[in-house]
Amino acid sequence: MDETRLFELLNRINVWWDDDPVPQTLRKAPYRRSDFYVVRDKLDAQRRILTIRGPRQVGKTTLCGQLIESLLNRGVPAKRIVYFTAENNQILSGPDDIITDSLEVYEQYVLRESFRNVDSEVYVFIDEVQKIDGWASKLKYYVDTYSNLRFVTTGSVSTLIKSDASETLVGRLAEHIMMPMKYRDYVAYHGALDGDTASESTELRSALDESLEQGDTGALTVALTRFYGSYNDARPRLDALKDERLLKGGYPGVIEEKPVDAYTTLDTDLRYTVIGDLATVFNVQSPENVLRVLSLVADSTAAKLNVQNIADTIGISRDTVERYLDYLEEFFLITECPKHTTSEYDSGGRPKVYVQDVGLYNTLAGTLSSKTLRDGNKMGPVLETAVCDHARRLQFYLSNAQSGDIAYWDRRGEVDFVLSGTDYVLPIEVKNGDSTKADLRGLRNFVEETDAEFGLAVNNAEELKEDDGIIHIPAWLFFFLC
Structure with missing residues (x-):
């Protein structure tokens, strides 16, 4: 030039x-x-x-x-x-x-x-x-x-x-x-708290650190209860922002948009990323097939991914699907959760794969609408996708920025997510309804059988309580903690 x-x-x-x-x-x-x-x-x-x-x-x-x-x-x-x-x-x-x-x-x-x-x-x-x-x-x-x-x-x-x-x-x-804005940044952007949002979140994570180190729920339960009580008047606003982020996700470009406009923006950006950038970087001849793989990943959210079924559905080889999955992960569009193993003798299993951002998930799944918030069947995978995203941020913090990898567990019941490091194990179960009334056998069995001292049950029913080694925590409060 x-x-x-x-x-x-x-x-x-x-x-x-x-x-x-x-x-x-x-x-x-x-x-x-x-x-x-x-x-x-x-x-x-x-x-x-x-x-x-x-x-x-x-x-x-x-x-x-x-x-x-x-x-x-x-x-x-x-x-x-x-x-x-x-x-x-x-x-x-x-x-x-x-x-x-x-x-x-x-x-x-x-x-x-x-x-x-x-x-x-x-x-x-x-x-x-x-x-x-x-x-x-x-x-x-x-x-x-x-x-x-x-x-x-x-x-x-x-x-x-x-x-x-x-x-x-x-x-x-x-x-x-x-990565896309965390819920904590979402709250700060909208000025929903009078206090210092960053320091409040840091205090909660420090309490989690203390509880994991001491092997009991005391420090974390006290910190969560204090925060919950201190911001009693703000809780409706915090819960509303949680719902808003559960629909639109964390991309800054849609933070001020209504759901219908957010869908258009996210869909356009997603297509530009996959058909434009991704296809160019990796020399993909049929980028529409990459989009189809991504859509089928969204359809499989919260379930173990069957790569062969995706290959058969699209009419491409298994190797091609696995290559496309790698590309999508390279572009921060999906994240993989392998099976958590407690010893070298544990057998492996198919991973679960999640769309990285819940707004993109809703765009692909056709659930980016306020009606979704009233549909329990649709809200299950929506909430789990958002918890997966925030749990990876929490894992990054707990591991001192060494890893954002998380896993799932399916022995004697299931646990949605397991965060682990050299000196901590934290299982997390996600329930769209009231977790205090839900079947938590998988979570309780995990705590009994592993080095985990307690677990978290993230719920969408405003339940905050400790029950025999399980902390039931409202989704908005869990997101704020992360």
């Missing part, structure tokens, strides 16, 4: 070079979700490259805009910050070496001196970096050559980003996975 043309493009994007504010198209709403504060701290840490991975439309670009605004507000010179995206059609039509070309133009026309001579940090933001061939090697060269460069990159393809980075950028890289 011609240098003058590239400079014009970069200048048009980086309007703060001319003392203009970060455009709203980049930073979007002023609300800053919890990811912002985590990533901001990582940006100030020792590692000089930060990758932010997550699905399309989850808010990664917005996060970049907010980080840029934050840097400017704390006094970083405007011309020490450059942003560009690999999704720009003009960039994609240019040379493969767009990182080098962009930074050379930026160095020559904006900084007007070598990076080596700049006496402060220079921040480089690159959006959708996986679309640039050899990006990791190029960033390695720059951080190894210039000690004052910091890079923030985003990407929508999980392991492609991770594998490229981990193989090339050892010791130079910090990572952050950004």
